[in-house]
Amino acid sequence: xxxxxxxxxxxxxxxxxxxxxxxxxxxxxxxxxxxxxxxxxxxxxxxxxxxxxxxxxxxxxxxxxxxxxxxxxxxxxxxxxxxxxxxxxxxxxxxxxxxxxxxxxxxxxx
Ligand SMILES: [Zn+2]
Numbered sequence: 632x633x634x635x636x637x638x639x640x641x642x643x644x645x646x647x648x649x650x651x652x653x654x655x656x657x658x659x660x661x662x663x664x665x666x667x668x669x670x671x672x673x674x675x676x677x678x679x680x681x682x683x684x685x686x687x688x689x690x691x692x693x694x695x696x697x698x699x700x701x702x703x704x705x706x707x708x709x710x711x712x713x714x715x716x717x718x719x720x721x722x723x724x725x726x727x728x729x730x731x732x733x734x735x736x737x738x739x740x741x
Contacts, residue, residue: 634724634736638703640664649703668705672697672740674718679707686728697722697740707738 638649643660649668677695695709697720697734708727709720720740726738 634726636666636668636705636722636736636738637665638699638701640666647701647703649705666701668699668703668738669722670699671719672699672705672719674709674714674720674740675704676716676740677714686730688729695720695740697738707736707740709740711741 638647639651640647640663641655641658641660642662642664644658645656646655646657647666648655648663651663655663675696675698677693679691679693681691683689683692693709693711693714694706695714696704696706698704699722707722711720723739723741724736725739726734727739728735
């Protein structure tokens, strides 16, 4: 099953949001269209987290904020050994947390 992540563009003024909003902060518009978030982004910041809650499959994870070329910033896992601020990472979507009867999808940057 292919999963994609989206930003939401206000059809009135064009402002992009992620996650989605009910009302545009810029113009008050209520109509949005999905815009796929994919491809390369820039690693803005990251942090390595140990002692993860139950449901995560690894002893530690790196979480980062990545900015896409369209200016949308998203949070996700970073699956790389060598990390540097400003580096280019490729956005993929995968299972970030295994739940009982439900898996959670999110960004995994590689
Ligand atoms: Zn708007």
